[in-house]
Amino acid sequence: MELQEQTTVQVDLLKSFEEKIGRDDAIEPKDKMPDAYRKHLIRQISQHAHSEVIGMQPEGNWITRAPSLRAKQILLAKIQDEGGHGLYLYSAAETLGISRTEMIEQLHSGKAKYSNIFNYPALNWADIGAIGWLVDGAAIVNQVSLQRTSYGPYSRAMVRICKEESFHQRQGYEIMAKMMAGTADQREMAQDAMNRWWWPALMMFGPHDSESPRSGDAFKWKIKRQSNDELRAKFIDKTVQQAEVIGLTIPDKDLKWNEARGHYDHGPIDWNEFYNVINGNGPCNKQRMDHHKRVHAEGAWVREAAEAYRAKKEKQLFQSKN
């Protein structure tokens, strides 16, 4: 094809794609889409999937130390959900033409990231409460917004995940409420967990809009519907009241209701810490990645055995037919 002709075809494809986006039609796997759209989604969905899976580690650490059988059953169910959510998202990413093997390789090589929040440790039981309430709470705000993302399989995975996540947040809040209704030591533990998780939870929404403008492809193509700061405000506005109800203090002396904006104003976020942790210097980055690599390698025999069993069955079937 002549170069000019080729360019015209590409311009037409982009135009019909953007018209579709304009009509709020979902984009489905077999639809034509710009390379940049596909790449953006693969990066975002695989990062989201990796976050669900890596997020199982800080909580998994507490299964054997849960304070009651009830708490243990709940925590197990929550962690199983996180694994399930990882699978929904890996499936959604696979529809874009990347394999699960490639995604895991990218995680292990550091090419693909996961949410920064999971590089912080869960030091005691109150942290399990804070993770469910604040970390899952922040994730829900983001995921509710992503239910309206333009890529069909991603949107459907988000709808399923949102249905399941609200139990996660409620179980976390219940733990915090129970501790706040307990002894002075328990209240102190709960407040300490709040102090340690509040700021990392706010960082989950990413840099301020001034650093990460709304005009990018993610907005143009409706992958993202709301900006980082809009989502962060939504999270703060609903969480402040929940903290008040159980007597927890938000560790931000600048937090103040702004009548004019209709939102809380908050103090400065320590972005140096954020970038420091992203760049590998958080308390648990190495531990999380080492654990994933080790378990993946140790589980290889299970996948090999499953393949060998299938091969044996197929051979038996073939012999019985001949």
Place this chain on the structure above:
Amino acid sequence: MSADTQLEKWEVFIQSKPGANFVHAGCVHASDKKMALQNARDTYTRRGEGTSIWAVPCDAIVASNPDENDMFFDPANDKTYRMPTFYVMPEGAKAI
């Protein structure tokens, strides 16, 4: 045999209650039919979402091409007489 095989892909369809349509839920990886069903159950029905599951190997599915939609679905476009509203009913006729 590669150590990091991720097994075959299967599409999963769930029937939410007897009598309902089977609806596509997502995908799982599994080496055989039995594992496909078990993985589908663990992945897509942790809250009683289903009473029945179909798991279908992905490479057994044939899908229409959205680029050919106009031509492919064209035969249905000019047959409005397949719709009940096409017909003129006599004034006063009831329960039809």
